[in-house]
Amino acid sequence: MGYNHFPGDNDALRIFQLYDPTRGKGFPKNLINLGYFELPKSNVETLNQKHWQDYFLQKPLSKDAPDYIGNALQIIERANMKEEELEMLTKAEYLRSIYDDQLAFARDEGREEGREEGREEGRMNTMLEFAQKLLKLKMPLNEIMETTGFTKEQLDQLI
Numbered sequence: 283m284g285y286n287h288f289p290g291d292n293d294a295l296r297i298f299q300l301y302d303p304t305r306g307k308g309f310p311k312n313l314i315n316l317g318y319f320e321l322p323k324s325n326v327e328t329l330n331q332k333h334w335q336d337y338f339l340q341k342p343l344s345k346d347a348p349d350y351i352g353n354a355l356q357i358i359e360r361a362n363m364k365e366e367e368l369e370m371l372t373k374a375e376y377l378r379s380i381y382d383d384q385l386a387f388a389r390d391e392g393r394e395e396g397r398e399e400g401r402e403e404g405r406m407n408t409m410l411e412f413a414q415k416l417l418k419l420k421m422p423l424n425e426i427m428e429t430t431g432f433t434k435e436q437l438d439q440l441i
Contacts, residue, residue: 286322294323295331414440 288296298316300309319331321339326332333347343352363371413430423437 286320287318288320291325292323293325294320294335295327296320410440413437417441 296318298318299312300314301307302309319334319338321335326335329346330348330351333343333351335341336343336347337351337355343355360368360371409430409432413426413432416426416429417437417440423434426432426437427434
């Protein structure tokens with residue numbers, strides 16, 4: 283609340299519990315508590331209370347404010363937008379999501395192509411090594427060509 287209902291102290295938060303004034307007794311269990319937060323007062327008990335105080339007083343949130351308070355602020359800001367602002371923001375978010383999806387797809391495709399190129403390169407290196415061993419063993423060229431799939435020109439480059 284933005285009022286100072288308890289001028290005797292500077293505590294921002296008060297917690298009230300059920301009490302029967304006729305009998306002078308409180309409720310047997312603290313099942314129901316009512317919190318009253320006086321925004322103008324400076325004494326807060328926790329850092330989260332300070333973050334909520336900043337939120338309700340429309341002060342900038344500190345970087346260590348919990349995400350849920352920042353999310354609440356975004357919801358309020360969005361709810362207070364004019365129709366054309368909201369439409370622009372919605373379009374921008376939509377376009378951003380398309381961009382992010384396309385970027386993720388391109389990354390996945392690039393990774394797959396890189397893996398495939400690596401496999402092909404590995405197979406080629408293995409075949410080259412195999413062909414070189416066969417050449418060292420003085421195996422006939424036509425048999426090496428048939429076994430490896432290399433042409434005579436390719437085998438000549440290995441010699």
